[in-house]
Amino acid sequence: MSSDFADLVDLSEGIVQRAAFTDPAVFAAEQERIFARAWMFLGHESQIPEPEDFFTSRMGTESVILARDRDGQIHALLNSCTHRGMKVCRHDHGKAKVFTCPYHGWSFSNDGRLAGVPGALVGVPHFDKAYRGELKREDWGLSRAPRIENYKGSIWASWDPDAPDFLDYLGDMRLYLDYALDARDGTPGASRVVAGVQKWRVNCNWKFAPENFIGDMYHDISHRSVDMVGIGPNGGQGRRANFRPRIAIGFPGRGHGLLGELPTTEPEEWNNAWALHPEVDEWYRAAHEKRLADLAGRPRVAMSVGTIFPNMSFHGRQPRTILVAHPISPTTTEIWRWCLEDVAAPQNVRDAAREYFLRYSGPGGMTESDDMENWAYATAASQGPIARRRPYNYHMGMGHARPAPGLSDAVECGEITEENARIFHGRWADFMRGQPWPIRLSHAAE
């Protein structure tokens, strides 16, 4: 293993060494090289709609407060007192002008206008008497992510001041993120998250989750039981009996990927995805038809699942969700799950969508509960010295990726392929080498 660990990934052979998924030294390096640099999803603005609202999120292994200041600006503040490191906020969400550390009482403002800079140290007990007024308070504000982006309500941040702009980071993956964040009728960003975030611990390496959602149609046997039961709202067997054909579309060099459709202008009949709920189905049909009419023949996309490197994954159609796989240790991951709904949806549509989400996704989801079993025991059985002699195999479809028509810097490789997993691990190697920027799109040919 070289010191940068990038050679754990060998794309020319289509293999990834198991140490990438199990080794504590690799995990420690990932924290500096990936999670201290990449753009990461922190939450949705609908969780903090009012000034002084906050939501406590994570970036990598660290707690980060997503705080809206008095002027409505959103900031990402590291949740660790600059004095002794205590969490200045131990609430999952709430309202605060100031975060006061419960250890020695240092207090930090979230208001850039009042304090000069968001996260500024504004209160120090015994400042005059014990510090004799000599503490340079302006040097001891909370660490604040220098890069933050509100993209259609989804909030992203990076600790790297040199990170490319978020839209460059996304590339044309943006079209597919739009599909998830826009309302069903295409109204830009007209979605919000349903109150409540599922958070749960899985004894697996964090990379199993993004790799699962980046475009792995191969793991069908994982979900055969739920397909036999037929939990979809169309009343048929399977979860996607009435979807149009999907392919794996990946973004080499950027590390993103998805299962979905290439941009198309073909007309599309509504597919009665909600046939079990006729009134709900009618609402979706009307939204679908309005979307097509408003596009007036311009290309559109559709997608089911995708991953934005490193650890944000999402479902673009119901159950419409956002997932973040937070690293805890090489073999422990804390998964967070948000559910998205249209702001304008009536109650019956929201009820049906939320119930489908709950029986599909998360630890209680009939589909995803089986994923957790596979990720956990794949992690467990990959740790031994003999197991680690054999790399994971990513051979499927090697050398068969083609440029994806209608998209920039994208490839497609049919329906069942490991192309997107190779793209993910290629991007992982770029970060581990310490060279994530500029984004090297020449990977497409490798």
Place this chain on the structure above:
Amino acid sequence: MPPSEAALAALLLRAEIEEWLLAEADLLDARRYRDWLALLHPEVRVAMPIARNLAPALLAREERTRAGQDVMWVDEGFRTLEQRVRQLETGIHWAEEPASRVTRLISGVRILEAAPDRVLAGCRFILHRNRLEDETDLLIGRRRDTLLRAGEGWLLHRREVLLDQSVLHAKNLTTFL
């Protein structure tokens, strides 16, 4: 002084409901899921909210997410519960194949409301799940169950499960709480 008729009736009702809850737990622990479904009212709802860490000012109102509105761990009716049983019966629901060993400890049963055909019972539970070699989940909390009289017996109509965790320390929830 002998106990009053009312006190005796209350004692008998509590014993009857406690027996029902323990028998239900026995069916589930024995994986007799079809027999368990027969204890459910056709309009049953099972709700397990998510607990959150909040400041005192918000705690009373927002400590737990709300059934029928918010994201929950579980919020479902008979159709989904029956689908879960069918999924277990496929034999390829990997989260429960090989089968987990589950024991439910139910205690502290109290009758909180009683009408001739309806009772609201509170209890405390420990659900111990062990699977494969070394995987153990310990889920502890309180439950509020509404039972409706059906002939000689009772059917479960509402169940609210309050778990003492905000981050779930179990990789999945494939047992009935």
